[in-house]
Amino acid sequence: MTTFAELGVDQDIVDVLASKGIVDAFPIQEQTIPLGLPGQDIIGQAKTGTGKTFGFGIPVVQRLGLNPAPGVKALIVVPTRELAVQVYEDMDMLTSGRATSVVAIYGGKAYEGQIDQLKAGAQIVVGTPGRLIDLNNQRLLDLSGAVQVVLDEADKMLDLGFLADIEKIFTKVSPIRHTQLFSATMPGPIVALARRFMTNPIHIRATDPDEGLTQANIEHLVYRAHSLDKDEVIARILQSEGRGKTVIFTRTKRAAQRLSDELGDRGFNTASVHGDMSQEARERSMAAFKAGKKDVLIATDVAARGIDVDDVTHVINHTIPDDEKTYLHRAGRTGRAGKTGIAVTFVDWDDLHKWALINRALEFGQPEPTETYSSSPHLFSDLNIPAGTKGRLTTAPRAQSADASKSRDASKSRDGSKSGGESRSSDGRRTRRDRPEAEKTPQAAPAAIVDGPPAPEGSTETEGGGTHDGGGSEHHDGNAAPRRRRRRRGGARTGGAPTV
Incomplete structure (x- = not known):
């Protein structure tokens, strides 16, 4: 295995990688970094997950220097938002020891934050074609100073119909530039694109051509x-x-x-x-x-x-x-x-x-x-x-919810006051049913009413088992006196229920 230091990578970048446990270079990195550092145009062909981002990212960061001037100097174009975020994170890590700023430009997020970073002088832009062209058309993104250009996952951009957008982007960047193109496959339109916009590129394949179509691991x-x-x-x-x-x-x-x-x-x-x-x-x-x-x-x-x-x-x-x-x-x-x-x-x-x-x-x-x-x-x-x-x-939410429900039910059955429908008002004070004198009165009411004459016409049952006839027989302030007067008018009931 070859270390990044042996490939000629600056020490501050080597230290940043080492802090993340990255010391040895992958095959694609071994082959592209020594060519990319001096500015050779590269066509890199490798499968996903082989370390391409550092393969093109390290030369981009190192060639910009420790303290590049404000303004877009490097452009990395990717096909999807998710890949933009991933590449941005890797590039941000590589520049953590330098005065270089990275911004991610892609759709689905507000313009303001991305525009602010551009106005602050970000030197490296990672973005998707649509949002890049959009901001460029609004004259909010100036690509004329981009001397480092990378196309990542070029075959995917072809599949998504971005080929025309890529060609338009190439007309916006500096004509004198260092260009790197990475793709898992090399269909005809991608080869034609490379011939048109690259200068004597070297084609690098990171894997053996005889390797099977699927990874052996x-x-x-x-x-x-x-x-x-x-x-x-x-x-x-x-x-x-x-x-x-x-x-x-x-x-x-x-x-x-x-x-x-x-x-x-x-x-x-x-x-x-x-x-x-x-x-x-x-x-x-x-x-x-x-x-x-x-x-x-x-x-x-x-x-x-x-x-x-x-x-x-x-x-x-x-x-x-x-x-x-x-x-x-x-x-x-x-x-x-x-x-x-x-x-x-x-x-x-x-x-x-x-x-x-x-x-x-x-x-x-x-x-x-x-x-x-x-x-x-x-x-x-x-x-x-x-x-x-x-x-x-065993810790599934449904099981936890069922256990919690059983626990609440058991708690209610042990506390008779809760089964009677205790409640709290919106300001947190206990309502009438929570007061001791009110708890006793509703318990006697059903015995006095069940065997007696029916409730007056138009009345309705209340939650506590009594009646409310809309005529003020039970006050909303919790006064139970009207209920006691109603029981006295009923006289003695069959079954000997005592009157109050």
Whole structure:
């Protein structure tokens, strides 16, 4: 392994990385950093989770110097909001020992904060194409001084239809610049883009061309599962021995939220990321997941590339992805930074044809997924689930709520005054039913009324068992005297109820 210091990285950056436990460089970093530092244009081809951000980020920060002048000097373009946040955090860490400011520019958040940072002189901008062009058109973002330009996940930007926006951005930046382009794949339009806007780029592949399509350090398990049993299966998988952070992918936003609510009710610490959530809510979920406050993240595919967490041990495909590329992006959330991982995929009966295509494209050799239920012995053995595990944690909220309800009921039954309907007024004072003299009077009232003549016409039963006829026979101030007068007029009752 090669250290960052051996690659010619400045000591302050080396120290910042070391403080985070990052000392040795990954293959993509070993190959790109020595070329990027002197200003060589680079096309970097590597799968997600191989350390690309530091591969292009360290040369950008180091080439700007310790104290760059205010104004945008470096531009990093990414396809999604989640990836913008991730790259921003990494770049912010790299510049923590320097007078260099980083700002994230993307949609879904208010303009004001981003504009304020630009006006304050931020030198590095990380952003998505739409918001970058928007601010540039409003003359709030000047890109003419950007001499460092990076395109990250270029193939994803092509898939999302950002190619025209990228070309427009290149016309706004400095014509004399250092350009780096990173992509997992190299389709024709990306190659054409590189030829048009880059100067004699060197193409670097971080992996062996003969390496298999899927990562060898990820175990792939494929089950044919019943839709009504999936929640139970997932809940048991989440109790596997050695399970760390887990990402669960669903096909729709509604399914993501439903599953998040269901697993939360079963006692699991879940967060969700999907299109129906505000950008702030999505960022809070991602931050909680990265910090370990939540260990289960439920997401739709829109968030897949923004989940850059090294300690994800399991990826679960609640619904099968539409194609092999999406499968690889999902599975790539685990097994990162050289660690091992497990990818579990559920295939519905109606989606067997999709699995056949993915299986053929990725050369899995599993044409028939194993029929699996929450009670299947092979599920427990495949995923190291302890015997007897059920789909609900003992600390599940529903169980706690039921216990609390029983405790309250028992408390009420022990306290006779509560069963009689005690209450408090809005200002916290005890009402008439709480006063000792009032507690005695209502208890005698039912005996005096039940066997007597019916209540006057138009009267209604009160909560305490007496009557209220709207004519002032019972005062709202709690005076019980009218009730005693009514019993005297009734005379002696059958059964010998004493009069007051």
